[in-house]
Amino acid sequence: MNAPELRAIIIDDEAPAREALLDLLSAHPNVRVIGEANSLANALELCRDLRPNLLFLDIQLGDGCGFDLLPKLNISPSIIFVTAYDEFAIRAFEVNAIDYLLKPPNRTRLAHALERITHLPKATFTGVFTKQDRVVLQSDDKFLVAFVSEISGIVAQENYSLVHLSAGETVLLRRSMAEWESVLPRDLFFRPNRSLIVNLEMVRKVSMNNRDDMDVEISGFSTPVRLGRKAGVLLRRELKQPHLL
Amino acid sequence: MERVRGIWDRIPLFWRFQLAGWLAFTIFSFPSKWVMLETIPASVLVSLYRDGLGFLITIGMREIYRRSYHDKMTKVGLGVMVAGVSLASGLVLTLFSLGFHEFLDFDAEKTFTPPIIFGIFYFRTGLCLGWSLLYFGIKLMRESMDRDLRIARAQATSERAELQMLRAQMNPHFLFNALTMIQAGIARREPHLDEVVQSMAEYLRYSLENRHNDRVPLGNEFDAIKGFLIVEKARFREELEFECHIDESVRDTLAPGVIMQPLVENALKYGRKTSSTPLRIQLRVRLSNEHTIRIEVANTGQWLKDEKLNQVSGVGLENLEKRLKLLYPGTYGLRHLEENGWVTVQIDIPATP
Numbered sequence: 001m002n003a004p005e006l007r008a009i010i011i012d013d014e015a016p017a018r019e020a021l022l023d024l025l026s027a028h029p030n031v032r033v034i035g036e037a038n039s040l041a042n043a044l045e046l047c048r049d050l051r052p053n054l055l056f057l058d059i060q061l062g063d064g065c066g067f068d069l070l071p072k073l074n075i076s077p078s079i080i081f082v083t084a085y086d087e088f089a090i091r092a093f094e095v096n097a098i099d100y101l102l103k104p105p106n107r108t109r110l111a112h113a114l115e116r117i118t119h120l121p122k123a124t125f126t127g128v129f130t131k132q133d134r135v136v137l138q139s140d141d142k143f144l145v146a147f148v149s150e151i152s153g154i155v156a157q158e159n160y161s162l163v164h165l166s167a168g169e170t171v172l173l174r175r176s177m178a179e180w181e182s183v184l185p186r187d188l189f190f191r192p193n194r195s196l197i198v199n200l201e202m203v204r205k206v207s208m209n210n211r212d213d214m215d216v217e218i219s220g221f222s223t224p225v226r227l228g229r230k231a232g233v234l235l236r237r238e239l240k241q242p243h244l245l
Numbered sequence: 246m247e248r249v250r251g252i253w254d255r256i257p258l259f260w261r262f263q264l265a266g267w268l269a270f271t272i273f274s275f276p277s278k279w280v281m282l283e284t285i286p287a288s289v290l291v292s293l294y295r296d297g298l299g300f301l302i303t304i305g306m307r308e309i310y311r312r313s314y315h316d317k318m319t320k321v322g323l324g325v326m327v328a329g330v331s332l333a334s335g336l337v338l339t340l341f342s343l344g345f346h347e348f349l350d351f352d353a354e355k356t357f358t359p360p361i362i363f364g365i366f367y368f369r370t371g372l373c374l375g376w377s378l379l380y381f382g383i384k385l386m387r388e389s390m391d392r393d394l395r396i397a398r399a400q401a402t403s404e405r406a407e408l409q410m411l412r413a414q415m416n417p418h419f420l421f422n423a424l425t426m427i428q429a430g431i432a433r434r435e436p437h438l439d440e441v442v443q444s445m446a447e448y449l450r451y452s453l454e455n456r457h458n459d460r461v462p463l464g465n466e467f468d469a470i471k472g473f474l475i476v477e478k479a480r481f482r483e484e485l486e487f488e489c490h491i492d493e494s495v496r497d498t499l500a501p502g503v504i505m506q507p508l509v510e511n512a513l514k515y516g517r518k519t520s521s522t523p524l525r526i527q528l529r530v531r532l533s534n535e536h537t538i539r540i541e542v543a544n545t546g547q548w549l550k551d552e553k554l555n556q557v558s559g560v561g562l563e564n565l566e567k568r569l570k571l572l573y574p575g576t577y578g579l580r581h582l583e584e585n586g587w588v589t590v591q592i593d594i595p596a597t598p
Contacts (some may be wrong), residue, residue, distance in 0.1 A: 015482050017425045018413070020426075020428050020432070023433070062517040062518065063517075085421050102421070103422060104428040185493070
């Protein structure tokens with residue numbers, strides 16, 4: 001198998017943890033570790049200087065959270081998150097490649113993760129997210145990590161979809177609304193028409209505009225979304241449904 | 246799939262029993278009325294007004310019971326109330342029955358001899374009594390089922406809390422990172438790894454055994470925390486330096502099992518954020534005067550004002566202060582100071598508890 005060379009940086013604040021990974025990586029000649037960082041600050045510098053195409057990224061670092069590195073990067077490397085203990089699963093959706101390893105790292109899981117990254121560059125999650133999952137969103141110029149429950153709405157833009165997060169950020173992904181609909185949890189997200197999927201807990205206000213359309217105010221959206229009468233009625237009905245029991 | 250709820254399911258339980266019960270009574274007592282009155286129309290009429298009245302008066306009884314019954318009522322009190330209400334209702338029912346017969350101009354004198362009147366009164370009162378027994382039987386059964394459910398829920402909640410507490414104490418981040426360090430150490434044939442593994446075992450054993458214990462010799466926690474720091478040193482190597490000291494004379498003093506741990510965890514967590522490298526940590530347990538033991542943890546970081554310092558793995562300073570308040574009311578001390586590049590947290594407890 002002619003695997004492409006991977007230029008990797010290991011980011012972990014504990015030297016023995018970096019060594020544990022280095023030891024396991026010695027069995028993979030196609031992975032060249034070009035740098036090691038023990039903090040977010042060092043990692044950012046190394047990524048700018050060395051332009052790696054693979055990161056082994058510890059989530060809990062002394063000076064912050066590994067996810068905080070991603071929005072600051074000007075490159076889109078593959079990422080293998082390494083974590084000692086995390087209550088939340090990490091899901092990839094429209095990301096070149098991500099995977100994650102639990103500590104202590106294990107030979108088989110590492111081989112599997114590298115395999116996925118080299119041979120399935122479009123590997124994405126299949127199944128349905130849960131509210132507590134973290135999802136990594138990557139577009140051509142941006143990387144975001146958010147809890148699924150922080151996605152406030154998704155608006156169709158031709159073949160793309162614009163994802164709005166509750167904090168106000170947006171990211172444009174090469175994903176269809178149908179694909180989104182199939183992975184988002186049904187008890188939280190609702191699609192009133194072809195061009196909008198909305199997080200029901202993020203709807204602030206639905207106001208009748210005139211006889212034919214309604215304005216929906218959603219957290220994280222700078223302007224209200226206009227819905228036709230039928231879609232508005234569907235959304236209102238969905239909002240009235242008690243989500244208890 | 247949710248069960249479709251029909252109209253019947255939406256009717257409150259009381260009304261379901263009330264309707265079904267009286268309907269059944271009417272149907273099953275009809276033959277006896279027929280025998281007594283001889284014609285069907287008369288029997289139907291009598292059934293309607295008698296049982297209709299019974300239906301109405303038991304609704305009234307329910308109102309009385311709802312207003313007067315309470316949790317603290319004794320069995321005797323309940324019996325007296327039920328007997329009184331049933332007698333009164335039986336009387337009312339009987340009087341209405343007689344009045345109604347007169348109104349309809351049945352041949353009253355022939356039918357209503359005193360023994361028959363008493364018979365009607367006796368039967369109606371018995372009916373009201375039976376109704377009351379059913380009412381309270383069902384009510385008390387429901388209440389006890391609700392209580393069982395509440396107890397089961399409370400139990401589940403406290404077990405969850407216990408589990409969270411355990412998880413916080415075991416500190417999964419510490420555990421798995423320590424195992425990673427040991428894995429790397431094995432691969433590289435690191436010397437002194439046996440000491441690290443022993444220290445970790447000592448710390449874990451102490452954590453498991455003394456979670457809720459309020460009377461543990463200070464020396465035991467000191468040794469466990471020293472073990473914890475040895476493991477942390479192996480993780481962070483030259484980035485961490487530590488010193489531990491305990492006056493031998495205070496080793497046997499009994500104290501709550503978890504005092505030093507939150508202080509040292511805080512020092513590590515915030516020290517690593519704010520200290521220059523290497524981070525230095527000192528743990529000292531000393532007799533500061535003949536009445537007071539001072540437990541002191543210092544690190545070379547800075548005091549973070551906006552951070553919630555009490556949120557270390559759920560067993561933080563706040564929790565510690567609560568326990569100290571309970572165990573040493575008015576005699577403990579807890580303070581922090583920042584000088585010469587060191588942040589220090591001091592806890593004073595009485596030397597003789």
